[in-house]
Amino acid sequence: MNVRWELRVSSAASTPTGPSCVAVIRATSCTGTASLAVSLAGGVAVPVDLCGTESRGLPLTESLPPHCPPDIDECSYSSYLCQYRCVNEPGRFSCHCPQGYQLLATRLCQDIDECESGAHQCSEAQTCVNFYGGYRCVDTNRCVEPYVQVSDNRCLCPAANPLCREQPSSIVHRYMSITSERSVPADVFQIQATSVYPGAYNAFQIRAGNSQGDFYIRQINNVSAMLVLARPVTGPREYVLDLEMVTMNSLMSYRASSVLRLTVFVGAYAF
Structure with missing residues (x-):
């Protein structure tokens, strides 16, 4: 109950049982502002609720001003x-x-989505990434040699570069946010192949960033898989997961891989 009490004594008289008065208490317990006629006798305030709800007695205390009902700790x-x-x-x-x-x-x-509202401090060379309870400014170009940036969030390792022979051919950066203490197991992110080659088989795995085993991969079919949260996590916390898709063709002795680098921000609260 959310009530603001204001006691106004309108008259007073003596009765056989002691002093009594009639007062008006203004309350906000119903729509608009309601008036309650109150008879004070014997240290008990008995409101007559003009809003139509049930009346009740409110014992007075010595620590409060005279004839003032005690506050209710809702x-x-x-x-x-x-x-x-x-x-x-x-x-x-x-x-x-x-x-x-x-x-x-x-x-x-x-x-509050600070990135959407513009209430952030990211520079023009940065991208604003919103997450539960805050935001992060990340560099627009996150490619590290021997990778080169070919589009927003995508880095390519040129095949002509000898350093790229043992590396994933591309890295795509993505960001997401989850709340603390989610029920598990919980599907959090779906990985989808963008190109499909005849006779090729795709396998998905977590290449890096999952040393504690908080996540695992559930492959759905040849072209997609689901990242699953294996156990509840408490934030604020940040994961950087390298989700790798390995493409193989045994007839052509072909093997290649690409990585989706997923940054997972865990909010501090369960909402």
């Missing part, structure tokens, strides 16, 4: 009033969200 009654933090205030409560989130009318917290 936050202590339930942990579900607010998604993140409930703060009790005199006559009401308020919900708060952590930095990087905004409070919705439903008392839920929603991530």
